[in-house]
Amino acid sequence: MSDNKMAVADINHSLYDFKDIENEQDFYRMEEGLSRETVLKVSEEKNDPDWMREFRLQCLDLYNRIKMPNWGPSIEGLDMDKISSYVRHKSDMKGKWEDVPEDIKNTFEKLGIPQAERESLAGVGAQYDSELVYHNVRDEVAAQGVIYTDLESALRGEYADMIKSHFMKLVPPTDHKFAALHGAVWSGGSFVYVPQNVKVDIPLQSYFRLNAAGAGQFEHTLIIVDEGADLHFIEGCSAPKYNVANLHAGCVELYVSKNARLRYSTIENWSKNMYNLNTKRALVEDGGIMEWVSGSFGSHTSYLYPMTILKGEGSKMEFTGITFAGKGQNLDTGAKVVHQGERTSSVINTKSISKDGGIGTYRSSVIIQSTAKKAKASVSCDSLMLDSISRADTIPGMDIRTNDADVGHEAKIGRISDEAIFYLMSRGISEEDAKAMIVSGFANPVSKELPLEYAVEMNNLIRLEMSGNG
Template sequence: MALPILKELSIDRSRYDEANKHDPEFEAPPGVNESVVRIISESKREPDWMLRKRLEGLKLYEKAPLPSWGPSLESLDLDRIKYFIKPKAKESMSWDDLPEDMRRTYERIGIPEAEKKSLSGVGAQYDSEIVYHKLKEEWEALGVVFTNMDEAVHRYPELVKKYFMTQCVPINDHKFVMLHASVWSGGTFIYIPKGVKVRIPLQAYFRMNADRGGQFEHTLIIADEDSEVHYIEGCSAPAYESAALHAGCVEIFVHKGARVRYSSVENWSRNTYNLNTKRALVDEDGVIEWINGNLGSGCTMLYPCSVLRGPRARSDSLGIAFAAAGQNQDTGSKVIHAAPYTSSTIQAKSISKDGGISTYRGLVKVMPSAIGSKVSVNCDALLIDEHSVSNTYPTMKIESDKVDIAHEATVGRIGEDEIFYLMTRGLSEEQARQMVVAGFIEPIVKQLPLEYSVELNKLIELEMEGVG
């Protein structure tokens, strides 16, 4: 049986790939150096402590080597990237205030519509800064803070000083965190007060428009004791010839008894390097849930990490990666069990087709103090054809003996016999393949909440079009 290229499995990117005219208010010259960092800080009228933090990050960055493992970053020319592009729009609480092309971009992706239907609040970033932000009043009245990160520096300096790139993702973590610390801009700041349960998700959407752009948004979520929140991020960029860089950073604090669900669908264009850092610190009885869909980017390196530092803290991680031609999806999950009776589950599924490479790279570390902890890791890979590649590097460092560990990894190829079986029931070869793929990701898709990001649903639909 021939293996035709499956058009139906490719995403129709036209709605994401189209760029608007590049018409920024202001942009810093390409490359990163002290003057660029000062320009960014000054443009935001930042307090001195933030500028110092940026400069410290820059110093570290200049000395740090590129990672010696993982996908090649050779064609990423860091000197050509534009690190700061201020959009020509003031942050607004009304979509109508946005320039028309900008507004149309978000409409095409479906954000204003989703806001009306199923979200508590929305933020939208365009290149380096947030252009739209709104939280429904009922949540504001309960003391929920949902604002852009730049503004939080001015309005909540004590919280930002305490939580921003200190204990969760310190500025010396790795090369791209150092870079992020020096040029970060925009992003989301969320504070949920004690006991407040935000039942309807908050969403932020990050859009890169500029050619050779860099986006370095910072997301900081603080869920105070016994609070609950679901935060959704979507990301995309138009397709250009030259490399773009996304090096965002997400820090989540799950305090005692709190529960945070973080969902993201990253759908950057194929010229984007997505080198993202996401981490959660989870206290006693806290729960962090990660849901990550990685469908875009030419190269992704992303390993959301949970540090379970309080007794009975829990981390659940679900991931889907999709690597098509020219894509290298290097993703995985990390969990550090640092307290007794903590538990974690990791479920990762990857699909590779047309020569795409997907790699699961994970780490579970159980410290000696984490007695009675439970770990379950499940990674499954599906190869659509024989040119595609799947790698699995699950590392386990278990330093406590009273733990319960389950680990399973499978690599499957769509088999000739499966396809034949389905075809004898009247399904075309393409339908049969789509059915097998849809079935493969079903266990994850069915766990997603209905209100889950506009993005993933739309994308999966596009990919799986025609499956009954």
């Protein structure tokens, strides 16, 4: 146990919350606020094709017309007039770490991204503020025909038509106000295409760092896993903490073809001034499998409900998620699934921990349409309250439109049992360590779904939060 105590003491609490001072001369920063001019300026910066410029303007119009959500956490503290939609380093995206500007490279070195690339990843994309600064994929993976590139390049290259036919088709800008905002000012993000029957054995990763204060990050991730292919994609995100609001309104669209499998893992540790209004959605064809692994630790306010549309017969979805809401955080997370095809199945398994006045809300929807005969859905959500100044709410919804389906739902809210703490303390473990152990055990179903390095990172985050230094 003494080793564990050392591990807690040894954690560098500034692991994510370090500020690299951005030299103004090296960065281009668009003025705060949102207008037709700012949208056109972003489009110009991106050298958009005409259709994309028009699309952005249509999205701006939608953004101005769509109302704020009438449910969920307050986002009154988010003032778009104080958010810069676009900040980029003046250097271009690089294919080698040594070519990345020194200050940015230092940031990603501290986050361990190059090391992870060397040791355990098939490819890495690193976004700093609004633009990708580094993108690389291993030669042997590229040789399999796997495309992993920044979305802007893909928009103008060989895959331009594929992008056009998929971009914001799964998450239309009419979906909600911040989907429209994303459509208007999106920048950065990745495009992945895995050809038929190609199995990528080790994961690809995109890491998003929002370093600028008072800025928004609007990256777009588009992944197409073709028939019989297999991919694990990892997304990481962090930011230093500022006293002004930052906004993340990214969008992830995932297409899982017939008999393909996609695992999408996220460890989100945005700073606690971040409004995380991200939208993620997957469409799964016959026999396809979509697996989500999601850890939400950061952000001031989150609205995050990855959605899966099980369109194809026999398609499957599994969502495993954990949310840790600490002081000052209001994290509204969960999952959505729509069963359309016959014999589709979904399993949602979430854990939520609330501490130091944090608010953790599990919110979900399970929709079984009349076409989804013999569908099966199972939801299990557990919440753990670590004190009485925090809050844990569970707001699941189910809409079932066929009798030929099997739906089960269970939820529990409670605290760490005194007996369990007493038992551990009787074995010589301090109360604080006992609680940390129990919380780690509670999170175990999630961490065991992650690659080892990321499971360790997640457990570190839990320890940080438990020690009050998260």
